[in-house]
Amino acid sequence: MNDSEPSAAAVEAALAPGHRAPVGRYRLDLVTGRWAWSDEIFEMHGFRPGEVVPTTELVLAHKHPEDRERVDHVLRNAAATGQPFSSLHRIVDAQGRTRTLAVTGQSRRDPDSGSITELYGYFIDVTKADREQAQREATASIRASAESRASIEQAKGVVMVTYGASEEEALQRLRTASNERNVALRDLAAGLVEWFAEPGTTRFPGADEMTEFLAGPGDQAADR
Structure with missing residues (x-):
């Protein structure tokens, strides 16, 4: 499933108690x-009940172009x-x-021939739940991004003080x-801030300690 397709979490949200x-x-x-x-399915498709005659062609015509072949x-x-x-x-x-719909179904067979003659089931409009899920994911992404930026800014400040460096140099x-250790910048920054803020820390790290930290894992805080 690509990023543009509706999330299965929307169905769980739509079917949750109270929704x-x-x-x-x-x-x-x-x-x-x-x-x-x-009547509900007519309304999901934007029609008044009985306004159109539902056919497979009509159903497929209303599917989102990116989902039509799959449906x-x-x-x-x-x-x-x-x-x-x-x-x-x-x-x-x-x-x-x-709109985002969940469709479930099963079949009926002709009792004499055994051939499949009918499909039946339910349409569930999960548009609201899907939108809410997308909003939650977007909010979480924005929050994570903000936290990442905050860590990088804090780490940059510690490096500036330690080396007497400019913001750009830090x-x-x-x-x-980050490149030499193959560690994401946000993770390196978070680790540096956590190291610097450990309980019992009473001073800024020295240049040698900082260089050691940036070079790789170690017990840099042992003597601080």
């Missing part, structure tokens, strides 16, 4: 290709195998709004150590 996601029932006649939708494959596979299925994908409704020392 009332819109749910609708459907039935697909595999012989005629006609669908039967409950078509899911439906074809279910019709061929009769296996229960689920799909999480986006649609573009009749008003041009993008940042370059950190970058050089």
Whole structure:
């Protein structure tokens, strides 16, 4: 699943206690290709109940272009195998709004021939949950980025004082150590700040101690 596709976490959020996601029932006649939708599914697709005649062509036409082929494959596979299925994908409704739907289904067979004649199940609109999940992920990313920048700024300040270096020189020392140790700059900075702020620390590290720290792991704080 690529980054643009809806997250499965949205389904968990939508189905969590206290969250009332819109749910609708459907039935697909595999012989005629006609669908039967409950009112909720018409509304999910931006129509008034009964406004259009649901067909597989209509259903696929409203799928998000990036998800359409995948959904078509899911439906074809279910019709061929009769296996229960689920799909999480986006649609573009009749008003041009993008929604995220979870679809579950199972099959019915003709009792005489044994052939698969029908698929039925539920559409669940998880748009709100998907949006909330995206917002949570974005917030976490912003917070992590801010914390990373804060650590780098603090580490840069310690290096400046230790070496009597300029801001640019201190940042370059950190970058050089990051490259030589193959450690992300944010992790190196966080480690330096943690080392400097250890309980019992009463002075800035000396240049030799800092050089030793930047060169690699060690018990630099033992004598401080």
